[in-house]
Amino acid sequence: MKYTEIMVRYGELSTKGKNRKDFIGRLAGNVTKVLRDFPEVEIRPKHDRMHIILNGAPFADVDQRLKKVFGIQTYSPTIKIKKTLTMIEETALALMKATFKPGMTFKVNTRRSDHNFAYDTNELNQMIGDYLFGQMDNLKVEMKQPDLVLRIEVRQDAAYLSSQLLRGAGGMPVGTGGRAVMMLSGGIDSPVASYLALKRGVEIDMVHFYSPPYTTEKALNKAKELTGILANYAGRINFIAVPFAEIQETIKAKIPEGYLMTIQRRFMLRLADQLRAKRGGLAIFNGESVGQVASQTLESMAAINDVTTTPVLRPVATMDKTEIIALAEKIGTFDLSIQPFEDCCTIFAPPRPKTKPKVDKAREYEARLDTSALIDRALAGIEITPIYPNDQFLADKAQEDAALL
Numbered sequence: 001m002k003y004t005e006i007m008v009r010y011g012e013l014s015t016k017g018k019n020r021k022d023f024i025g026r027l028a029g030n031v032t033k034v035l036r037d038f039p040e041v042e043i044r045p046k047h048d049r050m051h052i053i054l055n056g057a058p059f060a061d062v063d064q065r066l067k068k069v070f071g072i073q074t075y076s077p078t079i080k081i082k083k084t085l086t087m088i089e090e091t092a093l094a095l096m097k098a099t100f101k102p103g104m105t106f107k108v109n110t111r112r113s114d115h116n117f118a119y120d121t122n123e124l125n126q127m128i129g130d131y132l133f134g135q136m137d138n139l140k141v142e143m144k145q146p147d148l149v150l151r152i153e154v155r156q157d158a159a160y161l162s163s164q165l166l167r168g169a170g171g172m173p174v175g176t177g178g179r180a181v182m183m184l185s186g187g188i189d190s191p192v193a194s195y196l197a198l199k200r201g202v203e204i205d206m207v208h209f210y211s212p213p214y215t216t217e218k219a220l221n222k223a224k225e226l227t228g229i230l231a232n233y234a235g236r237i238n239f240i241a242v243p244f245a246e247i248q249e250t251i252k253a254k255i256p257e258g259y260l261m262t263i264q265r266r267f268m269l270r271l272a273d274q275l276r277a278k279r280g281g282l283a284i285f286n287g288e289s290v291g292q293v294a295s296q297t298l299e300s301m302a303a304i305n306d307v308t309t310t311p312v313l314r315p316v317a318t319m320d321k322t323e324i325i326a327l328a329e330k331i332g333t334f335d336l337s338i339q340p341f342e343d344c345c346t347i348f349a350p351p352r353p354k355t356k357p358k359v360d361k362a363r364e365y366e367a368r369l370d371t372s373a374l375i376d377r378a379l380a381g382i383e384i385t386p387i388y389p390n391d392q393f394l395a396d397k398a399q400e401d402a403a404l405l
């Protein structure tokens, strides 16, 4: 089917009265970003709906991007035609043939803002319905809850027909919820937490700790590639790689084994917080889930959280692992997350971390270290990479390796 435009209905933002303009502007900007390699597409944001004029771009390709943009409740691929009865009949039939499946019920639903048009809505519903019955077998009409609604809108400039109401990603346009940093490991949970933060409209910068030479470049590239998948939901995400080996070595040399993990996490949180402040963010997100591992008991969280008063938000805190995995599969990060590249935390993980660390003890042990000098050196070594949807980092590396052989 050659659709000419997509009609987009806004999500939660329609209820946000005075912020509406900002929301619509952001959404239009985000749609523009994800469709940037379709230069022919025009985006026309209006007060109640957005029209995406395809100008020849294939709907199926645009659809792949659009369904991941937050702030869209539903959308319909639409065909704009001349306002003649014959054109409406022919297009209605073509749409039905493309989208109707045997066993479905349907109805025709006409709206008319051009009141000078020769037929009113009841007449059009009747005439188009009759025409379709004459052309197709096994049609069944259902007024209350039909499986397919053939929508006809007769406006001043043209008639618009659609037969699909597709569900958008929901949520709020990224950027309307403010800025934050996200602590992204290469695991399953933090990419899911990132997705959920983006869904509420928060613009995130990824903060990733890596520890060369203890961790390989592949582990770093895995986190970058996960960011590439998540950028589908954001348009673009900045990835901040923070060198962490010196801090880990120092902690390992000077801190009792039971507190290695707690103190490492306190340093991670401090670094994330400083980066947040520098970049104008208001919160820190992470992928912790209550009780999942030793560092994620409430006692542990409290002992780690002690280093900052900045809100630390944990979108997957109350989810079961199976629920997190289901979401990871849905958003497309799971297969990459389970690739076995070592994370900096696994390498320096003590065999028996304390599950109930004490804040006082953590502070006392930490006083043995030159915290601010360690933090400053790590911050001096950060690298920032802007990452776009589906940017690949692992494949490039594999190709380079192959080329060297």
Ligand SMILES: Nc1ncnc2c1ncn2[C@@H]1O[C@H](COP(=O)(O)OP(=O)(O)OP(=O)(O)O)[C@@H](O)[C@H]1O
Pocket: 182, 183, 184, 185, 186, 187, 188, 189, 190, 191, 207, 208, 209, 210, 285, 286, 287, 288, 289, 292, 293, 295, 296, 343, 344, 345
């Ligand atoms: N190398 C890292 N860089 C950035 N953040 C990290 C790193 N390692 C852990 N974190 C943060 O700490 C959280 C808890 O990490 P941990 O390794 O204990 O748990 P996890 O359940 O395996 O999480 P994930 O599946 O996200 O790795 C992560 O979700 C992430 O937000």
